[in-house]
Amino acid sequence: MTEESRPHHEPIPEWDEIADEILEGCGYDPDLGKRMAEDAIKIANGELTEQEFHERYHEEVKAEFGTDDRPTKPEGFDD
Amino acid sequence: MGQAWNRVLTVGGDHVDTPEGSYPEDGDGGTLEMSYQPTACQHCENAPCVKVCPVNATFTREDGIVEIDYDKCIGCRYCMAACPYNARVFNWEDPQHVPEEGTGDVEERPQGVVEKCTFCSHRVEEGLDPSCVVNCPADARIFGDFDDENSTVSKYVAEYDTHQLLDDKGTDPKTYYIQGEMSPGRPWKGKELEEELDEEPTAEEPADVTGDESVSGAAANPTGGDD
Ligand code: SF4
Ligand code: SF4
Numbered sequence: 001m002t003e004e005s006r007p008h009h010e011p012i013p014e015w016d017e018i019a020d021e022i023l024e025g026c027g028y029d030p031d032l033g034k035r036m037a038e039d040a041i042k043i044a045n046g047e048l049t050e051q052e053f054h055e056r057y058h059e060e061v062k063a064e065f066g067t068d069d070r071p072t073k074p075e076g077f078d079d
Numbered sequence: 080m081g082q083a084w085n086r087v088l089t090v091g092g093d094h095v096d097t098p099e100g101s102y103p104e105d106g107d108g109g110t111l112e113m114s115y116q117p118t119a120c121q122h123c124e125n126a127p128c129v130k131v132c133p134v135n136a137t138f139t140r141e142d143g144i145v146e147i148d149y150d151k152c153i154g155c156r157y158c159m160a161a162c163p164y165n166a167r168v169f170n171w172e173d174p175q176h177v178p179e180e181g182t183g184d185v186e187e188r189p190q191g192v193v194e195k196c197t198f199c200s201h202r203v204e205e206g207l208d209p210s211c212v213v214n215c216p217a218d219a220r221i222f223g224d225f226d227d228e229n230s231t232v233s234k235y236v237a238e239y240d241t242h243q244l245l246d247d248k249g250t251d252p253k254t255y256y257i258q259g260e261m262s263p264g265r266p267w268k269g270k271e272l273e274e275e276l277d278e279e280p281t282a283e284e285p286a287d288v289t290g291d292e293s294v295s296g297a298a299a300n301p302t303g304g305d306d
Contacts, residue, residue, distance in 0.1 A: 040127035
């Protein structure tokens with residue numbers, strides 16, 4: 001697709017501008033949610049691996065939710 | 080009444096429902112135009128919402144549809160923050176089943192869960208197109224199977240100028256927006272309600288979901304013109 005033919009769609013507001021509002025009063029750690037959301041987009045961007053993501057948040061997720069059932073768990077990962 | 084799973088945005092203007100371009104001056108030279116972008120869950124291949132869900136309530140089905148298990152969802156809203164398309168909504172209300180019957184006969188969502196477009200998985204499982212496809216008066220939507228290169232949806236994406244929203248994010252949505260003048264075609268034109276089906280529909284080219292790695296949707300936007 002050429003730059004001219006690319007439709008200039010209305011950009012949806014960047015997630016970080018609205019994340020605070022979304023997570024306010026969610027009943028869980030909003031800061032953890034915001035960091036995880038940011039890093040999940042980094043996985044899609046190819047800036048972070050699923051394994052790094054899983055390991056980075058495993059302890060915090062377990063402490064907050066009592067479980068960590070994210071599908072990013074690497075093979076052989078020790079809970 | 081219910082929650083909006085599909086928002087119809089306008090393109091290019093300062094706000095929703097404002098045109099892009101400029102007004103004519105001295106009766107000449109105006110470039111105003113308004114085109115529309117229906118925006119629902121894009122059913123991303125690389126879905127950030129799936130990766131953050133601590134209880135695996137949001138998951139990708141075998142057929143590629145990103146779905147939420149409302150029994151598992153604890154309403155933490157992390158997935159809402161992770162979705163770059165703002166496609167998810169939190170259900171603050173008491174559960175409602177609206178409408179009781181018809182093409183939108185989707186599962187009731189409890190209060191306190193997050194919900195979004197399901198690609199009408201309840202219809203797709205019966206071999207029917209999603210409700211938005213059937214009900215679009217302009218036939219601007221096409222749904223089908225990208226794993227089948229002969230499906231209508233695959234042919235459109237192969238032939239026309241398409242784009243995915245925020246394609247720089249790497250989320251790889253399964254929804255494509257098609258540009259240009261065309262007459263959209265649909266693989267299945269039935270309007271039967273799912274509860275009226277007593278046998279599989281005889282679709283011209285049914286969306287084959289079982290055993291495939293992805294079910295794919297595409298939204299054609301004939302109002303987008305050739306720009
Ligand atoms: S559009 Fe949002 S809710 Fe839908 S799959 Fe992508 S990240 Fe998830
Ligand atoms: S709100 Fe529900 S679906 Fe979303 S991340 Fe939390 S538990 Fe998962």
